[in-house]
Amino acid sequence: MKRYLLVLFLGLTTFLQAQNTITGKVTDTKNNPLIGVVVYATEAHKSAKTNENGIYTLTELPNGEETLVFSYVGFAVQNKKIQKVQNTQTLDIVMDEKAFQMDEVIVSTPFSKLQSQNVMKVDRESVKSMQEKGSATLIEGLATIPGVSQVSTGTSIGKPVIRGLSGNRVLVYTQGIRLENQQFGDEHGLGLNDAGVENVEVIKGPASLLYGSDALGGVLFFNPEKFALANTFQGDFGQRMFSNTLGSNTTLGLKASTDNWKYLIRGAYTTQSDYKIPDGDRVTNTRFQEMDFKAGIGYSNAKFSSVFRYNYNNLDLGIPEDGIADQTTTKKTAFPKQGVSNNLFSLNNTLFFSNSKLDVNLGFIQNDRSEFEDSDVAVLHMVLNTFDYNVKYYLPKIGKVEAIVGVQGMSQNNKNLGEEYLIPNATTNDFGIFATGIYGWGSNSVQAGIRFDNRHLVSDEHGIAAEEGYFESLDKKYDSFNASLGYKTDFAKDLTFRLNAATGFRAPNLAELSSNGVHEGTFRYEIGNSNLKTEQNLQTDLDLEYKSTHFEFSVSGFYNHINDYIYSSPSGVEIDGFKVYDYIQNNASLYGGEAALHIHPHPLDWLHIETSFETVTGKLQDGGYLPQIPANNWDNTIKTDFKIGKWLEDSFATLNVSTTLSQKKISGFDIPSDGYTLLNMGFGGKVNLGKTTFDVNLNGNNLLNKTYIPHLSRLATSGIPNLGRNFVLGVAFKF
Template sequence: MILALILGFSGLLSAQNSVSGTVSDLQNQPMPGVSVYAPELHKGTTTDVNGKYEFTNLPNGSLRLSFTFVGYTTQNKTIAKLLKENTLDVTLPESIFEMDEVIVSTPFNKLQSQNVMKVEHESIKTLQQKGTSTLIEGLATIPGVSQISTGTSIGKPVIRGLSGNRVLVYSQGVRIENQQFGDEHGLGLNDAGIESVEVIKGPASLLYGSDALGGVLYFNPEKFADANTFKANFSQKYFTNTQGSNSSIGLKTSTDNWKFLARGSFNTHSDYKIADGDRVTNSRYNETDFKTGIGYSNSNFSSVLRYNYNKLDIGIPEDGIAEQSSSKDTQFPRQGIFNHLLSLNNVIFFENSKLDVDLGYISNDRSEFEDSNVASLHMKLNTLNYNVKYHFPKFGKIETILGVQGMHQTNTNSGEEYLIPDATTNDFGVFGTANYEWNNSVIQAGLRFDNRNVSSEAHGIVDEEGYFQALDRSFDSFNASLGYKTKLAEPLTLRLNVATGFRAPNLAELTSNGVHEGTNR
C-alpha cells in the first residue's frame, strides 16, 4: 500500500534527466566492462565495448556515480545539478590500493576522505577470506572490534569494551532488535547477501539514538544486478575444524526500472575442536537463511522492499568436554531462534531536496529447550522502526538534514520461565545536523532529543522468586556533536570529534530480579 501511495505521488512530479559518457584509461583507450553504480538509486550498469555507459530517467538534484574496475582506482563523481542531458567522461588510473568508499552509515553519505567521522569499512568478501565460519568471527578481525562468545555461533560484538545494548546493529537500513541483553545468542544475521559492513566507533547517539553509546555496526545489503542483466551464483565451503559446510545460491535480475534478487544459504557444523583434539560438547549448530528484495526507481523516487528470514538451531555447551561426537544434531539444552526482518527504504526526489523514509519490522522468536521439545523459555519480540530524514536544499556550502526516528516494541512470554516481563517500549527522537565544507576542510554539528518510555505488566506473586513489579518509566536526553576534518598534507588527514552520549536503561536492566541464569550472576 505504501509503495502504491508513492507511485501515485510520483505522478505529481516530473523529471526526465539522463547522463552518459565514456570511461577510458590513462592512454585514452576505452575501457569495456567497467561497473558504474548510482548508490542512492540502487541502479547500476556496465560500459560497452566502446567504454560507453548511460543512465536515463534520473531525478532532479545531484547524482553520485561510482566507477570501479579491478586493478584501477575507483572514481567517485558527483554531478551537482542534473540537466536534461548530462555528459560525464571518466579516466581510471591503474592502482593496487584500496578504494575511497562512499560511507552509507553517516547522514551525508560522503566519501571516506570527506567524512568528519572515521568509519571502518570492510567488505564481507574480505572478512570471509580470513577463514572465519560465522559473521561475528569475521567482525572480530576488524581493528577495534572484538566479541563475547559462548559457542561457535554465539557471539556479541564489542566496540571499545562496550557490548549488548550499548552497540547498535543495522541491517537493510533497519535497527536489529533480538534480545541483545542476553549472552547466549548471536546477531541473528548471516553473511550471505551482505555486501559490506561499516563500523562507527564511539558515541553515535546523534545519528541513531541513546543505545549507540559504544558504536554502530552498519551492514550494507547485496547490490542488485546491473540494468538489463541476469546473474546467478553458487558457493560451497567446508570447514575442517567443525566438519561443517556453508552452501549459498543466489540469483538477481534488473530492468531499467525494476530489480529483483533472492539468496538462500544453509550452514551446518559439528562441535568445534580445541587444541588437544577434543571437541566442546554440544557447540554444534544449524542455520538457514533466506534473503530477497525487489526495487523500483524512476526519475521521481527510488523504493526498495527487502525481506530476511533466519532460523538458528543452536546447542548450548554446558558440560564442556563430555561425550565426543561429530553429529550435527543439537542436544539439550539448545535454542531455537527465528528472525523475520522486513524493510522498506524510500527516497523521494524534489527539485533541489529529497526525503528519505525508512520503515522496518523485526520479529524475533527465541525459545530455550532444557530437556524436552517443550520450550521452558519462550520470548517473542516484535519491533517497528521508522526513520524519516529531510535533506534541505543546499545553501551555499551548507548541507542540512532534519529527521525523526522512533521505535515501538512489544515483548511477550509464553514459557514457564521469565527473564523479562511482558512489556512495551516506545522510543522517539528528533535531530538536526549541518555540514559545511570548504577547500580541504569540513565542519559538522548536530543536536538531538530522545525520549524512551518503558511500561511492563506485573508477573508472579509478591515476595516470591520470579516476581516482576509493574513498571512505567520515561527517560529524556539531549545530545550534541561537533566534528572537524582537514587535510594537513597529501598523506595526512586530521579529524577531531567531540560528542555527548546518553543511554536510557533497557527492560532487562529495569526489571532484573534475582539470579540471571544466562550469565551465572
C-alpha cells in the same frame, strides 16, 4: 472506482518520469576502452556497465546531486560527484591501475559523503574480504576489524564489542533499520548471516545523534547486496567447507533488473559440528544449524526510489554446559539448546525534489526466541515485536551549508509464552527529533548536530512477591539531549585530520531494571534495580590519516567518559547456593585507540605489508576496572598479488601473525587471561577453465594448533580453549 485509481496511478507515474541522463566513456591511462566497468549511481540506486567501446549510459536520474562510483577489477575505484544532474550530460573517466582502493561512499553517517570528505572516521570492510581471512561466521569476521572484538560462546554465539562496549551499548543496523533481538542476553548472538550482505561500516563512538538510545558505544551498519545491473539477469553460487567442525556453508542467489524494476532472492544454509580443541577433543554441544532467506524488490526513477526487503533467519543452537563430554560429529543439537527465528521487513523510500530529498525508512522485526532444557517443550519463550521508523529531510543547500532534520523512533512489545520469565512482558516506545548540518570550505568541514529523545517503558507485574521470578510493574520515562561537533581538514596533500566530540545515551534495559533469578549460563543470581538512571557519555575522538598510492597510515585515539555506567557487581550474599549480583551504577571512563600501517612498495607492486595495533582500558571512577574489556591485539599481514598465465587471475597469498596480549586488568566475574600468538595463511584467486570461471580461496587458521582462551570467551571460566587448527575452502561462481 478502479478506473479512477488507475488513471491517478498512471498520472503519478507520468509525473515521476524524467529524462536526466549521464553518459560517457571509460578508458585506461593508455586511452584503451575498458569493457565491463560497473557504474553505480548512489542516490538513484541505478547501475550500468560499459560496452565494448567503453561507453556507459545511466537514464532517469534524479535532479540535484549524484555520486557515480566506477569499479573495475585491477583498477582503483573512482568516485565522481555531480552537483546538478539535468538533461543529458557527458562524463568521461580515466581509470588507473590500483594500488589501494582509495575512497568509498559512507552510508552510515549523514550526507553520504566519500570517506575522504567525511568528518567522522568510519571503518568499512567487505564481507568478501572477511571471508578471504577464513572467518566462519559474520561476527568472527567483524572481530578482525581494529577496535572490534566479540564476546563468544564457542563458534555459534558471538556478540560484537566496539572499544570495550557491547550488548545494548552497540546498535546494529541492517537493511536500513535497527536490529532488535534481545541484545541484553549473554547468549543472544548477532542473529545475522553474511549471505546477501555486501559490507559493514563501523562507527566507533557515540552515534546517538543519528540513531538514538543504544548507540552509546557505536554502530554496526550492514549494507545489503546491490541489485543486478539494469536489463540483466545473474545468479551466483557459493560453498565453503570447514575442517575443524566438519561444517559447510552454502548460498545461492538470483537477481534481475529492468530500467526501473529490480528483484533478488537468496538462500543460505550453514551446519557445524562440535568444534575441536588442539588436543583433539570436541566441546560438547557447540554445534549449530542456520537457515537464511532474503528477498527484495525495488523501483526507481528520477523522482522516486523504493526498496522492499525481507529477511528470515532461523538458528538451532546448542548450549555447551557439560564442557568436554560426549564426543560426536553429529550436527543435530542436544539439550539444552536455543531456537531463534527472526522475521525482518524493511521499506526504504526516497523522494527526490529539485533541490532536496526526503528519506522514509520503515521496518518491522519479529524475534522469536526459545530455550529448551531437556525436551522439545520450551521452558523459556519470548517474542519481541519491533516497529521502527526513520524519516529524514535533506534541506536545500544554502551556499556551502547542507542540513538534515528528522524524526526517528520505535514501538516495541515483549511477550513471554513459556513457563519461565527472564524479563517481564513490556512495551517500549521511543521518539527522537534531530537536526544536523555541515559546512565545508576548501579541504575543511565542520559538522554539528543536536537531538532530543524520549523513552517510555511500561512492564507488567508477574509472579509472587519476594520469590524468585517476581517482577514488579514499571512505568518509566527517560529523556536525553545530545549533541555532536566535528572538524575535518587536510594538513597537507593526502594527510587528513579529524577531531570529533559527541555525547550519547542509553536507557537501562529490562534485564537491568527487573532481573530476579538465576541468569542463564552464568550460574549467578541477578537482581535488577528499578531506580537505575540513564547512562550518559561524552567521547572525544582524534584521527590522523595519510593515504597515498603506495603508503597508508592512520592513528586514532579516544577518551570516553560515561556517567552512571550500569554493571552487575557481587553483593557478598548467596541465594540457594548462587552468588547474588546486583545491578549498580558508577561513573566510568574508557580510553585507547588503534594504529594501522599499510605499505605497497614501488616497484614491488605485488607486495602488501600491513600491521595494526588496538588497545582499550576501562576504569571505574571510584577504583577498579570495568568487566569484559578486550585484551590488546597486534596484527601483522604480508600479502602478495600475482597471476599465473590465463587460468589464475586476481590471485593472492597471505601470511598473518596475530598476537593477543594478556589481560590482567579485570573486574567483577572476569578471570585473567594469558596472551597468545596465532599463525594464519590464505590463498585465493579467480580460476579460468575454458569458459568456466570461479573464485576459490583456501585458508589455514591457527596453523600451529595453539591452545588459547580468548579473554571474552564465555567458556573461559571452565578453562575451555577456542578451536584448534582449521582449514576453510571456499568456491564461488556466477552464472
